[in-house]
Amino acid sequence: MSETITETKLKHLAAEWIVAGTPVISPVAIKGRFLYMPLLSAEALAFSPETRPANSIKEFFFPKAETLYSYRVQGSSIELSEPSEFAGQQIILGARPCDAAALPILDHVFNWDSVDDFYNRRRTATTIVTIACTKSDDACFCTSVGLGPSATNGSDAMLLEISTGRYEVRCITEKGRQLFAGVTEPGTEPGHVTDAPPRKFDSEKVRAFAETHFEDTFWADHGRTCVGCGACAFTCPTCHCFDIVDAGPSAGSARVRTWDSCQSSQFTQHASGHNPRNSQPARQRQRVLHKFATYPEKFDAILCTGCGNCVRNCPVGLGVLSILTEI
């Protein structure tokens, strides 16, 4: 026995949630591609087991720009106030399993030692419904980092396609069970998963290489074509580096956290002008090291879910995959 739901029913549910004031985030078709966005109407819902949005869902936990606090300057006195922009409960419907899998990985860095409640409060307030993949492309490599087309890490519930427009509902957490309580129908056929991408590299081998070949011509050979645009980091579900900047009076006089990328030349530049990572190959090396050696050493988790966004979105055809398969 399994629980099932139709796409029509899911759209009805999405419409109800939206009307009730709960933001629903789903893949939406925009100018010939898909992006995860808050739905304005359930009609815009464009999920399927094959939809691969160009962004990730991390921005709904760790926004591109987020006010940390505001300040009011009056003469020599300063008043600080907490941000009020937190919206509360939200539902993500139709995420790829590799996007959801990033969240348990990110939980480590936002909670070791000091606790980042900006991230945590969104994490707690979000229910994530994923769809198991039935199709992979050349850029997919989830199976190389220990995941797969129906990996449930980070999902509250997972939908598995039975036939076109019909899904098996697998509730994984209490949040998932609550979301689908009383709205599914019993069925007998299980959902299916097909077409796992082939394993493209050995992550342990990558780690061993990165840890022992810091000064190797390999990085110059493979990192030189990088233009440092940061598209890989911004569309990566696990990249979490940020900057903290002051937005001036026109932006409400606030201190704001914004996404940053280790591929930017100024990322590590000291005030003196000295830059520990003074070339694009050094910055590409950092990206591989952080994901496959540093983060696993510190938090026992690879900082990559094999989603392939860095490959698809790289203007020069780099991404981490072309580097990792060369190791």
Next chain:
Amino acid sequence: MANIYKPDLMEVISVRQQTSDVKSVAIRFLDPERARNFSFTVGQFGIFSVFGSGESTFNICSSSSWKDRIEFCFRKVGRVTDAMWQVEVGDVIGFRGPYGNGYPVDLWKGHDLVFLGGGIAMPPIRCAVWYALENRDQFGEITVVYGARTVADLVFVDELKEWSTRERVRVITCVDPGGETPDWKGEIGLVPSVFERANLSLHDPVALVIGPPIMIKNTLPILEKMGVVPGSVYTSLENRMKCGVGKCGRCNVGSHYVCKEGPVLTMDTLRGLPLDF
């Protein structure tokens, strides 16, 4: 919600111009309860901010026993430090911290102390020197070798003079060749060579070496020749930081987050890390 990024508001209580582009600033907490509860270890750092301009990371260069204020020192090199340069007594600025590990002063007890610093590296040495002087009976001979490009670039000059009058303290100041003035009475040369020339006899010392990478690199072999093991040589890294709390992802050297497991490291530890600093 606990907001780990929100700073304390601090009143500026004094500003001292050290050189043409370096100032030191003393501040105190506006919240008296926070002032009472605040403590830190010398060698830790803070993130200081001017509202409207942004945050910058500096060492807390006052001693941890000065309960009425904390001090920091900066060079005017960018947007935030340009704004910090305009700050006057009575103004309110932001402070987050203390962050990082600080100096293991308990491990230093019973040892001679050698402080070697170049240029703007004086502030993170200054806090340790004052700490040692305030706990004088816990440490052996104290030697400070401090150099700058020119006489005009030396910071905390009056304090260097005061330290040299204390018991069992030796202060050697130097400037780069060509950086001296006609009445300069200190040494001429770079910190490593001046230190070597001084030919000091030290008893099982702990060394704190802070300055440009080339100064550190050239000082290490001299310390080694004197028999100081790499585990007794400390430095403080200056990697760029934004959050100070191990999240923002930019200060790491290999798996070491400088804001958490640093900024103070022994040369032993540093040698085991990739050359990413």
